[in-house]
Amino acid sequence: MTPQRKIHLLRLVVLFILAVALIKYFRRPRPPQVIQAVKAHKSEEFFWGAAKASSENENRDLPPEPPKEEKVEVSVKTQQNGGQLPRKDFSNVQMKLVHLDLKGAAPKLSYFEQIFPLLSKLGANGLLIEYEDMFPFTGELEVLRSPHAYSESDIKNILHLAEINKLEVVPLVQTFGHMEFVLKHDKFRGLREMEQYPNSLNPHNADSLPLVKMILSQVLDQHPTSSWIHIGADEVYHLGEGQDSKAWLNSNKGDLGKMFLTYIQEVVAFLHSKYPDKQQLMWDDMLRKLSVASIQGSGISQHVSPVLWIYSPHLNIEQTETLISKYQESGFKSIWFASAFKGASTADQMWTPMSLHVKNHQQWKTVIDSMKSKFTRIRYAGIALTGWQRYDHYSVLCELLPVSIPSLAVCLEVLQHGDFNEKVRKETASLLGFKAIDIETNTCDGNGAFPGAEIYSLVQKIHKDLKQKVQELLEGDEEIRGWFSRYHRKHRFGNPHKMEKFSSKLLKAHEEWESLTQSLRTQLESIYFPDTVEEWMEENVNPHLDLLREVVRDFQEILKLNAQPKAQSKK
Template sequence: MRLVHLDLKGAAPKVSYLEEVFPLLSQLGANGILIEYEDMFPFKGELETLRSPYAYSEEDIERIQQLAEQHKLEVVPLVQTFGHVEFILKHKKYQHLREVERFPNSFNPHVPNTLTLLKSILAQVIEKHRRSSWIHIGADEVFHLGEGTDSKNWMSRNKGDVGTMYLRHIKEVLGFLTAQYWGLRALMWDDMLRKISVGALRGTVALVARACPAPGPFLTKYAESGFEAVWFASAFKGTTGPAQTWTPLSYHLKNHLSWLKVMQALPQLAPLRFQGIVLTGWQRYDHYSVLCELLPVGIPSLAICLQTLVNGGFTEEAKRKVLDVLGLESVQLEQSTCEGRGAFPGVEIYHMVEQVNGHLKENILKTLEEESAIRGWFSPYHRKHRFGNPRNMESFGSKVLKLHEDWESFVRDLRAQLERVYFPDTVEEWMEENVNPYLDQLRDLVRDYR
């Protein structure tokens, strides 16, 4: 299986955009989607406090699954069950469930209410995904586990360690799923399992995560632990910096070529077998971080990565397919650029983000910092005290007004395109982080000039 990860903890697209994207995923070789809902799921009852103001409706969740089914994409919901639960533990109502009181990252596994809450969350998500045969329980990066008072006391009483405590909680979660949902299979990230002994690991299911720097030793460990199958996780975007706005094509292609080598070597570890790969596309590093590359910006990378997996490398056939499906003339891997107008969902956003990324900051700062007439006759001091010589001001005025008018017009178009795909909170956040820090400087200058 080839699952494409939709990370909805930031910049969750409208369902109307997913209607355009799902056919593309299928066409490029995906046969499933891993949906990390976080606060975009329409939790109800006691859990309603977890919902984003822009959360999908129950009808949206059903529509997403219908679309997936229509395009032969299996839906695998992802529910974090240990770490990365900031969207839950940030709420005062659930702060008592934190492993460390100050930090909202991870659950305290010793408080009975933790498992009770998780059962409710899992039940609501699974209830709305009755077609799904898999669920992903996350369980990666359980920061500060073992640092809470309850955990220290438990380890002291039971002569245990963090690994034992981690597995104990995971087995409770898996036990609930097995007892309540016959036939539902579980996936999890594996980073927390890597330091746990072979003996302790026996019988636990793992997903070999994207960050695995040298998978050989870990795969050997999992084979010795009795695992029948493993999944791998690569990345098509969202791993090269928390504030990254432009996807580096060559970097992500190399990531997939490396995983192909691991797949080719896996038969040496029989009976351990490869079952599938998740192409992760992180949208935030965690609930509190800024947005990284938007999905439309990452689509060329996703196309390249999917076709590389389908063809066993980025062959001429893979390249031709990518160009045909995306409506491009060429792809420059090292420069991370695409030539041609393009015909994929969100291509307008792709081109406009390219302009912001490559020219907005440079154009504005160059004008403000290198224009000698501005520096000499319209400095911050002049502007603060509201005086200047009209003769000198006229020498740069028309140029600055034209630059301002051009960028304001561009930004209006950009905002309109973003609003077509995203909810208002995403549009505002992206503009605040990537446009306003530079355009506001120009706006302030024009205001003072006038």
């Protein structure tokens, strides 16, 4: 055998040995993987923990999972729906959604981390989240974003916080009326029903429906586990008044109801096609004007449920049941109700009128309790406790969420027990850290120990005393009225002998109010973004405190003039 053949044979032997070794390596038995359990924090520690001051647009670690022994009330059906996520079964659950209206005073993520456990403890099992411009829209919709809009990471964290606290998230996306946050922009101005009003969308413009579909898609794509989508559709002001609508009405016998339903059909059909796992909700007020036959003919009752909203403490049960009967005859399979725990008394309400909202919920409780016996073909699915932060995108702020927590707590208890008796009253007060809750006077005794309790106490002081005390000081003190009037200040003169007599009272009051409002500002900044803090202070503090500040500034300047002659008015 030649040397070359020997070398070639040796190479073949080496390759054979290498091949056998590789086969043995890949066929070797693998050791079992060891998965370490993650220790959950106690829910009490999670709830009562202090708020973490952090930027809301930074990536943050998700909160800890709750203890495994917590009861799960909602079952999940295992069948898949055309590639969609498993559908949750809520057929035996009555939902209680707390409405978070984020078109004003949207809280930082850290406050959600504190408040969600409390909402769950109070009996809520869901959230109705109305993002408006706080949603992280992208692409063609990026112009809709507020400068303080949540990031995609924030949305994931909100959903995770809701999940671990057993709160089902229902996004609310306006699709017809209340489109101000969209139609205010020049880019979409041409889609207004009336050119001068940003309220309602023109249903006939070829670009309107694609815009709504885009908005819905971006929101729902970031809410893959949500079981419902609320399409709004309330208060479609000026519908039928635009030129396109007038032309349509001329060709359709002036049927405004048909115009409304035709557009809603398109929205409902789109959602049913693209997101068949999402159950649809809509406000009912526009449906109240329509006939049973027209609603039946539209077919929307097969895919959407009306949310019958009444916020009045004088809810008429007979009229309400008439509407329920109408929706039953129209073919709706289920119905929701909507009450209010805040934001439904006056547009600029600072302090929540708890008694008003309790009465509203007591009436709704009566309606809810009679549903099974009176209405057999329409199922009561749940109630949304609305907490409006603005009446619309352009209005001032209503009551802040921390100020309304006692009202929310009491309203949830009323839905649970019907009567807010002494036992329930004490339990609710104890949970919130109060000694007592007085519904009749809309006050609570004690400092409170819930997230935002400091804001509750400070706003109460401002609501009760600021305007009154400033007026009493400047208008009720004879020496200020007699020796330091507006005329004195305008002409820059005064008698130091008299001015020194009210000096201490004036300067002390100013110092105390500046200290209190600075404390409030600090607390607000821990929960809210700068624009909210500025707006709330400007609307509720500055109109009164600025007057006091001006008087103090004039006092200090005129006292230094040492009783000089009156300044002459310039001609």
